Amino acid sequence: MERCRTLEVNIISAENLEQVNLLSKMNVYAHVSVSADSKDGSRHEKPKQLIRTRPDRAGGRNPKWNSTFHFVVPHGATDDVVAGLSLRVLLRTGRALGGDRDVGEVTVPLSELLLASSSTADYDDHKPVSYQVRKPRRSENTNGAGTLNLSYKWSHQTQKIVEAPPVARNQEGEDGTGTAAAFLVMDCVTWGSIFLLA
Structure with missing residues (x-):
């Protein structure tokens, strides 16, 4: 079995996001993925699987998930594969007309998260950042548009990949679909697959 680590x-939550809905309150949700950087670093390759949070219909510019x-x-922090992977969080909002709209994004190299974790001996606690x-990169102006708050931790153990439907569970175990998650065990070589917190 290939050696893997779980992130x-x-x-x-997010704070002080740009108001991109002119006529209605924003219902912001987050697309979360691990994707590979392109050769020239100008964009990200299409992720293996894209998952999302439920929209926060009350928070507006300050959503919580x-x-x-x-x-x-x-x-392994020095693997060439890991060095080319990034955690990407794309924030979007629903709109009554014209389809959903991008609010902003955060991209963090996985190597950065690994190095930050290696500086501490405590892998059991989440590291808030x-x-x-x-x-978004396709926008002419990519200046800052708020703050995204998240936490993370790396597992000690290596394991097979487990993949699940593209809907996130919150801390109460709700998944927004009312259906049970179906799990599929895959070979570890298929990086970037996701499973949800049970």
């Missing part, structure tokens, strides 16, 4: 990410995801990636939200 547990809790998407907690507290949704936890697990990503399984190759084990905050990142500036930037407008």
